[in-house]
Every structure is written in C-alpha cells, then in structure tokens.
Amino acid sequence: MALRLYDTKTATVRDFEPLEPGRVSLYYCGATVQGRPHVGHVRSAVAFDILIRWLEHSGFDVLSVRNVTDIDDKILEKSALSHQPEHTPSPGYPAAEPWFALAYRFEQAFHQAYDALGVKRPRYEPRATGHMTEMFALIQRLIDAEHAYPAQDGSGDVYFDVRSWPRYGELTHQRAEDMQDAADADARGKRDPRDFALWKGHKPTDPETARWDAPWGAGRPGWHVECSAMATKYLGSSFDIHGGGLDLRFPHHENELAQSAAAGDGFARFWLHNGMVTYAGEKMSKSVGNTIAPEEMLAAARPRAVRYFLGQAHYRSQLDYRPTSLQEAQAAVERIETFLTRAAQTLTAQQRSADLDVPDGFTAAMNDDLNVPQALAVLHETVRAGNIALDAGDLDGLARSAGAVTTMIKVLGLSDVPDAGSAGDSHAEAALTQLIEALLEERVEAKSAKDYARADAVRDRLTGAGIALEDSKDGTRWALAQPSSTTSPAAGARKG
Numbered sequence: 001m002a003l004r005l006y007d008t009k010t011a012t013v014r015d016f017e018p019l020e021p022g023r024v025s026l027y028y029c030g031a032t033v034q035g036r037p038h039v040g041h042v043r044s045a046v047a048f049d050i051l052i053r054w055l056e057h058s059g060f061d062v063l064s065v066r067n068v069t070d071i072d073d074k075i076l077e078k079s080a081l082s083h084q085p086e087h088t089p090s091p092g093y094p095a096a097e098p099w100f101a102l103a104y105r106f107e108q109a110f111h112q113a114y115d116a117l118g119v120k121r122p123r124y125e126p127r128a129t130g131h132m133t134e135m136f137a138l139i140q141r142l143i144d145a146e147h148a149y150p151a152q153d154g155s156g157d158v159y160f161d162v163r164s165w166p167r168y169g170e171l172t173h174q175r176a177e178d179m180q181d182a183a184d185a186d187a188r189g190k191r192d193p194r195d196f197a198l199w200k201g202h203k204p205t206d207p208e209t210a211r212w213d214a215p216w217g218a219g220r221p222g223w224h225v226e227c228s229a230m231a232t233k234y235l236g237s238s239f240d241i242h243g244g245g246l247d248l249r250f251p252h253h254e255n256e257l258a259q260s261a262a263a264g265d266g267f268a269r270f271w272l273h274n275g276m277v278t279y280a281g282e283k284m285s286k287s288v289g290n291t292i293a294p295e296e297m298l299a300a301a302r303p304r305a306v307r308y309f310l311g312q313a314h315y316r317s318q319l320d321y322r323p324t325s326l327q328e329a330q331a332a333v334e335r336i337e338t339f340l341t342r343a344a345q346t347l348t349a350q351q352r353s354a355d356l357d358v359p360d361g362f363t364a365a366m367n368d369d370l371n372v373p374q375a376l377a378v379l380h381e382t383v384r385a386g387n388i389a390l391d392a393g394d395l396d397g398l399a400r401s402a403g404a405v406t407t408m409i410k411v412l413g414l415s416d417v418p419d420a421g422s423a424g425d426s427h428a429e430a431a432l433t434q435l436i437e438a439l440l441e442e443r444v445e446a447k448s449a450k451d452y453a454r455a456d457a458v459r460d461r462l463t464g465a466g467i468a469l470e471d472s473k474d475g476t477r478w479a480l481a482q483p484s485s486t487t488s489p490a491a492g493a494r495k496g
Contacts, residue, residue: 003058003367005241006316008249008271009171009257010212013369018240019082024060025053025235025266029227029244030125032069034078036111038436039277039284039310039321041153042243042294045372046307047274047315049119049413051243057358057411064122065234067227068347070103071129071220073184076210077391078115082449088476094360099210100129113294117307118417127269132212135221135231138263139198139214147262155218158203159185160255162194165262171271182251185220195255196255197222224255230266231256238266247272274315282324286442286454292321295438296456304419305330313478315370330488332380336409338377339383342390342401351399356407370413379408405450436467440476 003016020364028048031041048066055062061153076359078100097105114121139158142148147164148346162168168176181193185200201219204212211218231239245255253271254395260267276283279290297306309329313319344352363373386401388394409415446455462478469478 001364001367003055004369005270005272006369008273011173011443011493016240017102019238019269022059024055024062024241024246024248025239026055026062026241026243027065027067027227027231027235027239027241028125028272029248030066031107031110032072032223033103033110034074035106036109036441037294037476038157038299039294040245040247041110042113042117042119043310043319044112044243044274045119046117046413048243048272050151050273050311050315050372051241051272051370052120053411053413054370057407058129063235063422065126065231067125067230068107068124068127069223069226070100070107070127071210071226072103072223073110075099076102079207080205084314088444088471090195093453099207115296116294116303116418117310118303118415120414120416122200124234126234128226128230131226131229131233132214132221134233135225136214137201138225138229139216140231141263142198145257145262145264149191150216151185151201152191153186153189155186155189155217156199157185157189157197158199158216159190159195160198160259160262161191162196162258163192166259167261170223171254174250177249189453196224196226196251198259222250223256225259226265227252228256228260228265228267231479232260232265237264239268241270241272241274242268245445246275249273272315275313275318277319279320281320291436293435297326297434299435301326301330302333303412304417304421305333307414307417308333311372312376314373332376333414336379336383336414339386339390340402340405343386343398346390347395347399347402351395352402356403360405362408362411366411375408375412379405381407381414425444436478437464440478443476458464 002014003311004011005016026042026048033035033169045066047212052062052064061132076099078095079102082097100158134472139148142160143150143158146161148158148160151159162176176194181187181194182190185197187193198221199214199216199219200222201217210220212220242253242256243494257271259266278284279292282288282290284291294306297309301309305326306329309321309325310319312329313451327400358377361378361381365371365378368374381403382401386405389397389401439462442457443455446452446458459469467478469476
C-alpha cells in the first residue's frame with residue numbers, strides 16, 4: 001500500500017508521490033518566538049517529526065524546513081513592555097530587553113522543549129530576519145502582477161489585493177465575502193478591509209532596530225510573506241508538503257497560498273494540519289486555569305512518556321489531556337521497555353539483530369494517513385506476542401518480536417528521546433528549574449497585564465510547593481525553601 005495523506009486543500013485522502021523520486025520536500029511552521037512554547041506547539045512538532053521519520057524509514061530523503069518567526073507585532077509588544085518602569089523582569093533577564101534578545105531567548109526555549117522530546121532538528125531552520133531580500137523580491141513580483149499595492153495613506157505599508165485573486169479562500173473553502181477583516185494593519189490604507197499586510201511601514205513607536213530599507217520605505221515584513229519567501233528559497237517554487245497546526249489554516253496558510261500562487265509559484269502540493277490539544281474536553285485557557293505546559297508535563301512524567309502521549313492520537317484529531325493521561329502513557333512505555341529488557345537479557349547479540357523490519361499491519365497503518373493509534377495497537381500486540389514467545393522459550397519468535405518492536409519505537413521517535421529513566425537527580429533538577437522558570441514567566445506576564453490575582457495565585461502555587469521567592473527591582477530570586485522554620489534561600493539560588 002502506498003502512502004496516502006489527507007490534503008486540507010482538496011479535503012481528500014490522496015496517494016502521495018513526491019515531485020522528485022526518492023526525495024520529499026517538506027515545510028512546516030515553527031515558532032513565533034514571543035513566549036515559551038505551549039503544549040500545542042510541541043504536539044505539532046511531534047506530529048511532523050513522526051511524519052518525517054516514517055518517510056525516512058520508507059526510503060525517502062527528506063528535505064525538511066521549519067521556520068522561526070523572530071520579528072512580529074507581539075515580539076515588539078512584549079519587548080516594549082519590558083521597558084515600562086513598573087515591569088517585573090523575567091527571571092534571569094534584565095529589564096528593557098531588546099526585541100531580538102527576547103526572540104532569541106524564547107527560540108532557545110523552543111529548542112529545549114523539542115530536544116527534550118526527541119524532535120529531530122530540520123535540515124534548515126531559517127529565521128525571518130535573515131530573509132528580507134527574498135521577501136522584497138516576492139512583494140515586488142506581486143506588485144508587478146497587480147496583486148499587491150502600496151498603502152494609499154503614505155504609511156509605507158504594502159497590501160495583498162484579495163479581490164484581485166479569484167482563488168482566494170481555496171484552502172479553507174470559503175468565499176472572501178464571508179471572511180473576517182484582516183487585523184494586521186491600519187484599514188485606512190487598504191482598498192478592502194480583508195487585504196492583508198505584506199510590508200509594514202516603520203512607525204515612530206517601533207524600535208529603530210526593527211526596520212529594514214525596502215523599495216516602498218523602511219519597515220518590517222508582514223507575518224504571511226515571511227513563510228512564503230523562506231519555503232520557496234529552500235524548497236523551490238513547488239514542493240511536496242506544507243504543514244502546521246489547525247489554527248494556522250486561516251488566515252496564515254490561506255494567505256501564504258494566495259500570495260505564492262498569485263506570484264506564479266506552484267507552492268505546496270499537500271497541506272497537512274494537526275489537531276489541537278484540549279483539557280478534559282475543554283479548550284485550554286490561562287484565564288480559565290486549565291492549561292498544561294510542556295514543562296509541567298516533563299516534571300510530572302519521563303520525557304519518553306510525554307512523547308508517547310503527544311504522539312498517540314491521530315495527528316488530525318483532537319488530543320485531550322486529562323490528569324491521568326501521563327500516568328497511562330508512562331505505563332504503556334514501561335510495558336514496552338520491560339519487554340525489551342527481558343528480551344535483551346535472554347537473546348544473544350546476534351539474535352537481537354535479527355529481523356529489524358516492521359510488521360505489515362504497522363506499515364499499513366502508517367501509510368493510511370499516519371494512523372498512529374492503529375500503529376500503536378500493532379506495536380503493543382507485537383510486545384504481547386514477544387512475551388508469549390519468551391515464556392514459551394521460542395527464541396526465534398522472541399527475536400522477531402524484539403527486532404520489530406525496536407524498529408517501531410524508533411519510527412515513532414520513542415527510542416530517540418533523551419530519557420533519563422532512573423537516572424533521576426539531574427533530570428529532576430532540570431525539569432524543576434524549567435517548571436519554576438515557566439511559572440515565574442507566567443507571573444511576570446500577569447503582572448504586566450495588571451492581573452494581580454493570577455500573579456498572586458502563581459506565587460502561592462510556588463510557595464505551597466516549597467519554593468522560596470524574593471522579589472526585588474532586578475527581578476525574582478527563587479530557591480528551594482529550607483526545611484526549618486526560618487526559611488532562607490538555598491545555596492545556588494538563581495537570580496532574576
């Protein structure tokens with residue numbers, strides 16, 4: 001059975017054949033580095049990591065690209081907040097943080113989360129700020145083709161002319177008349193409120209470092225044009241797969257497709273979108289208090305179990321987190337590990353290297369639009385068959401099962417998670433630090449938004465867990481509280 005994938009644009013499951021035999025070109029949207037990663041970010045990264053691993057297992061050379069959006073309205077807004085006198089600095093970082101320093105800090109936080117879950121680095125990971133020349137060229141092509149125009153108010157903005165492109169809405173299957181207005185620039189300079197910004201003219205409130213000299217005036221790029229320019233630079237004017245979270249279909253991916261096609265590019269042949277993560281059936285929301293951060297997951301369970309949970313549902317379906325989810329995932333991982341340990345203790349090295357292929361059922365499941373739930377069922381059935389063979393003294397059957405299980409968990413990325421297992425202390429320390437810093441970051445954001453009730457709730461949560469906090473004009477110091485009645489910061493407390 002050939003690989004079949006669901007294409008959002010055609011709303012069908014289609015046979016996948018790459019443009020170039022033996023090679024797959026894939027672009028999926030990475031982070032807008034305005035804050036720490038949330039669980040939706042890491043779920044998406046795991047989903048596309050599994051796709052890449054399966055393509056590679058199937059014999060393809062995968063040219064993968066995952067972008068970093070490091071210039072954006074929200075990045076500038078958060079940097080500006082750090083310059084406010086009443087702003088509480090982020091733990092370990094000074095007040096008045098430049099936008100590029102803030103973006104780089106959060107880019108590293110994303111890398112830490114990806115690495116902790118065994119997500120492979122892409123072949124290329126371009127930053128938007130490094131591709132202005134490509135954006136200038138794309139915008140000029142659109143102006144020349146009369147699909148874009150400089151703003152009518154002299155602001156220096158450049159807009160995509162939605163009405164000039166009859167196919168606008170083809171990805172999300174909606175008419176322009178039914179779409180919401182584009183809210184990414186001042187409507188005064190637009191011909192139509194749905195026109196979206198390709199270039200944003202520099203404003204007096206923008207930092208001088210956040211401006212590039214373009215043919216239409218100094219400014220910075222709109223969000224959508226960044227991805228079109230980077231995707232085609234590294235993958236060509238036509239490529240195989242474009243992916244991202246379901247929340248990016250509109251307006252981001254719809255606008256990417258429109259501007260790229262209007263400029264004459266074939267762009268992506270398949271559009272893949274992963275589903276969202278909910279909490280006990282409800283949408284996650286900080287205001288409701290039902291969020292779960294990657295750091296909290298990694299503090300509550302081994303990284304391999306977190307990876308298993310994030311990848312266990314079909315990529316297009318909703319993934320529902322419940323308080324017992326990680327324990328269930330950890331139990332499933334431990335069943336696999338226990339079997340492989342028993343097999344390793346019984347088989348010789350030569351026997352363990354036998355038959356490293358995957359069962360036909362696993363191949364069929366993965367080729368059926370990456371049906372990971374069915375693939376996991378095959379994995380666990382193979383573990384059961386292996387245990388039966390072990391108990392019966394059937395070493396050949398045991399070797400076949402162990403080899404198949406070893407390959408299946410590698411395809412699913414479970415064996416490549418840097419899992420500390422019982423190593424304990426260093427992993428626990430790293431997880432604790434990551435969790436505390438994420439909560440302190442949330443407290444900073446709450447204070448900046450003058451949501452003092454939420455800020456106090458975060459502080460109470462930390463002190464209740466035995467974390468001593470000390471606020472100062474330079475930020476917040478934290479340390480494990482001493483077990484005595486006279487609490488003081490423990491040795492090695494980090495200063496923020």
